[in-house]
Amino acid sequence: MKIALIAHDEKKKDMIQFTTAYSPILKSHQLYATGTTGALISKKTGLPVHKVKSGPLGGDQQIGAKVANNEIDIVIFFKDPLTAQPHEPDISALMRLCDVYLIPLATNMATAEVMVKGLEHGDLSWREIVKEQEGNDI
Incomplete structure (x- = not known):
């Protein structure tokens, strides 16, 4: 699966803690x-990560484009709900795209842990089936 990882400045420590704890699961997936x-x-x-631009410089939009093009299966976005973000419209657009394209979106560590545990058990394999079906419809 292709997993997008995003964290606001105040949540970057949480993202490092999360990816360190779940690196045995994450290492078998493509990370963006x-x-x-x-x-x-x-x-x-030490996990390999495909990097796009920083969020305020268009990175959230780049991830959103990947979502719209069916190139991302899961988004884990540790948002800081207590700090105003100058690129809030980009964040909202990314979240809307996840809803439109049925992409699982975790915005905090608790939800991300449930999602990654589900990934570990194969509970999100339906994404691969959807992608196969869409490929056959073209």
């Missing part, structure tokens, strides 16, 4: 991340 978050994950965990 916004710039700074991706660099930190790679440095701290």
